[in-house]
Amino acid sequence: MISIDALQRIHAASCSCASDGRVATYIPALARANPQALGLAIVTAEGETLAAGDAWTRFTMQSISKVLALAYVMTERGEDEIFSRVGKEPTGDPFNSIIRLETSAHGKPFNPLINAGAIVVSGLMPGSSPEDRSARFRGFVGTLLGRSDVNKDAEVYESEKSTAARNRSIAWFLKELDILPGEVEETLDVYFAQCAVSVDAVDLARVGAILCADGVDPVGGSRVLASRTARVCKSLMVTCGLYDGSGEFAVDVGVPAKSGVGGGIMATVRDRMGIGVYGPALDDRGNSAAGLDALRRLSDEFDLRVL
Amino acid sequence: MISIDALQRIHAASCSCASDGRVATYIPALARANPQALGLAIVTAEGETLAAGDAWTRFTMQSISKVLALAYVMTERGEDEIFSRVGKEPTGDPFNSIIRLETSAHGKPFNPLINAGAIVVSGLMPGSSPEDRSARFRGFVGTLLGRSDVNKDAEVYESEKSTAARNRSIAWFLKELDILPGEVEETLDVYFAQCAVSVDAVDLARVGAILCADGVDPVGGSRVLASRTARVCKSLMVTCGLYDGSGEFAVDVGVPAKSGVGGGIMATVRDRMGIGVYGPALDDRGNSAAGLDALRRLSDEFDLRVL
Amino acid sequence: MISIDALQRIHAASCSCASDGRVATYIPALARANPQALGLAIVTAEGETLAAGDAWTRFTMQSISKVLALAYVMTERGEDEIFSRVGKEPTGDPFNSIIRLETSAHGKPFNPLINAGAIVVSGLMPGSSPEDRSARFRGFVGTLLGRSDVNKDAEVYESEKSTAARNRSIAWFLKELDILPGEVEETLDVYFAQCAVSVDAVDLARVGAILCADGVDPVGGSRVLASRTARVCKSLMVTCGLYDGSGEFAVDVGVPAKSGVGGGIMATVRDRMGIGVYGPALDDRGNSAAGLDALRRLSDEFDLRVL
């Protein structure tokens, strides 16, 4: 289907779009990213891997980790533990703000991909300490990625931890509502650690491929996620994966995806492939500018749209 | 793929779920619907029609008309006329409330499938009077359905018109924001008229089939909607087609769909089929109880999920 | 206590502040007001009247009518009829917006001096038709003012009626909440009519004097309002009489007052006097710029503050 030549051609065509974006600057480690970088990777349902450009450059997952954390906690604790505390409904708002938390129809965060919902999910990760919880989550990610060296970027982690007034406000508000399990600072620690896990575009493509096959790893061939878990993740991704660019992305690209301010986007095309993108120059909505362009081209050229 | 026997089997299995719901009672004409009714219809991408149960019972489109109105105004006026006034972003809120309108990031309704957005779309329909606008819209619907007798239910129309305090409040607020074109009462008249258009499950399946083929009518073979128009409709349907049941529906059924309080659901499965459902007994979120059950069974049995 | 010379001196000193404001322009009749006009009037608790400048120029009461409407409906229908539907709590918000109505703790408008609350009060006025209701309200105002020629400004009334999208939105929302008695358009008609009643600064001073004496008319000597009615009016005036300038006014002037966008301010000083002001050039918050300056000077010089 997609040849390496085609992927490289699309990479070449999308590179210039990086100039339309700007790297995140709220913490120094992100601000140092190369704004011109663009990496594209595909892992097909047959287990083949294609890569172009900066596909092996490491970056922090940031919000993409919310999908993996959701999959992890669904696996470890079950669906009910999460969705008794967090909704399953779409929202495309720019900020996952406290005001929305309060106005939710059911007095809980709208879904696990907004910050408030993701913090609750982090609070449900099993373990004896924040370090233990984080390590076990990285172990789970390693299982999906087929590698044992899944690490967090210590500098990003420390920076996030020291500049997270809004997330602290959200977490304490969740505590006030009696939704958040555990100690607030410990849970935030786990949350910052998960956001700081380093991956590359090939890693994201592989997770996307697992989701495209409803939980079976196309590379290794074994089931690594329950089918239901994969479906819940994909459903949420299609409705709120790209902040308030989710609606336009659904029209233009038409596949479930999740972005992070580190520059990554993870996409999944049912029965066909996972796609990983890295491009740290972000558009106004916090999504990789060149990455979005490449996904649009891929979808158009290879008719990836599922909608 | 799906045989008439299979469809009848699913119809039989889902019928009992009607008891879990209740027909809408806010206007008398809806309250008189038979709560046990269930109609299922499929129009395949090849143009074949399958029907079971009350598939030829007429009912009012209600909110399903928002999708058709969007397609119509995109065709007549172009995408920009709509989306300069209304957003394209998901929301799964139970009510399309004024409070959300005000808090939207960009000061406009979130999308054309919530009431506020749909009223703006109605205000953009071309014509010399409310009657003329409504008639032309019904003409457009007739083109999609391949029949010339598309009518509105006069009793439902009159009832809606006389009990629409919330919609009047929304419309005047849109006027205050200078978003709503035309006269408020005239626009509301067009809106109530579109909601009262009568269809059956086979009609809905046929529109779903047109959407599944990105705008080409599988029955007649000709293009009746621009590809882009079909894609915009489907993208919005997948994120906010079933009120605050949209998220669960995406997990359980996994296809774009739109429901109405008349008991209809219109679904579309890319490249494969359109599905129409009629079941006036509604669940707590305003979606057909038996209809949802039938769609779940169809999706599971025939692997319809696109996510 | 205050001599006519002192009042004229303050008038002269405050006149220049009119240049800091601008007349309301949302309807033509208000836009034609003389921006340099300033009228000051005092009616003392002993029944003496002092006037300076444009104290006999007529203008429309606008929001000041909310106090008189409240007093009227308390008199005619009793306190419970109003306060079962409307709160008694302060709010200093700039706009009496629908969003606040929805978020009110008790699901009702905060108080009778914001638009939503005032519209409910208008809906409670007794009478057989909007015209009859309005005429009876003007009759009540005439009783307080001691004159029989209380009229509405027909042009202002018609203009308000044709440009009131926000008030229509509010009224329909109140209808949806089942708070608003009667027909929406009829109630709005009564509301627009009350806002368009013409008075002068001397009239406002006389009403202020009645309030200062807890309901006894200092000029005529007879009780025209129940003591409780006067107290409720004054309490609401002190907390929300000057839109979102209420807080600063309480610090700077320290007496109950109510302003209108027609340029009027009515103030009341317990046991001492009522004050009427007319100055159509408004500050950013919709309060008479020169009028506020004059009230500040009066309060400072004659120690009027009650707080």
Place this chain on the structure above:
Amino acid sequence: MISIDALQRIHAASCSCASDGRVATYIPALARANPQALGLAIVTAEGETLAAGDAWTRFTMQSISKVLALAYVMTERGEDEIFSRVGKEPTGDPFNSIIRLETSAHGKPFNPLINAGAIVVSGLMPGSSPEDRSARFRGFVGTLLGRSDVNKDAEVYESEKSTAARNRSIAWFLKELDILPGEVEETLDVYFAQCAVSVDAVDLARVGAILCADGVDPVGGSRVLASRTARVCKSLMVTCGLYDGSGEFAVDVGVPAKSGVGGGIMATVRDRMGIGVYGPALDDRGNSAAGLDALRRLSDEFDLRVL
């Protein structure tokens, strides 16, 4: 004017109202208060002190401290330092919620008597450490009260500190908005310490008397607050001193006052007296049930209303 006999008579009459309320139970130290307790104290503008019942029982100031903190920081830092960060506008809402903070017209807390505003004021207290800041604030309170033994209740302080999820959420949100000076936990520490300062009803009456004389201590005879400072405090007290009971209190009693969940109410009657009340059994709105009754009786019998 008011004799000790009259005060004792009113004390006797209001005692039974304590049964209508319940002591606060969110921290153990408050829950142990005697629900039947009622103390009344008056300090007149001439410096005379009257006391009845439990007027010398110590309790924690809680929200009443917001007025003293405002007076302190206005004295130490000036009005602009506060009101560039916090509004001066009334609000009678039951909770000083984050949602209101966000929706404030000017992006800042409405006023210094809601929690969000009060925390900002605490953040402006001068000093080298939280302990130093708290000690200096207690020194200021001691100056007003004419005693050097102003202490905080250590148990209440510790309890508040460990159960303050909502206040932590608010404080971090203020930090996110860049409104809050200093370290969040240090500022909260100062805030909890000020709320836990112990006073009795006579103390509150004395502060009320200082405010009634616009800043001059009627007992000692010297000016202890700037006139402007006293006026700002009283203006805010009259509009939002009794949570969402502020509106009714203004009608019924008609004087500036501030309550706390410790059971205290501090009231001030211009040029006449300060009143202190202690009654830990609270009504639904968090105000002393018997205390409110006593203030109503005092106001009626001695015509204290200033409105």
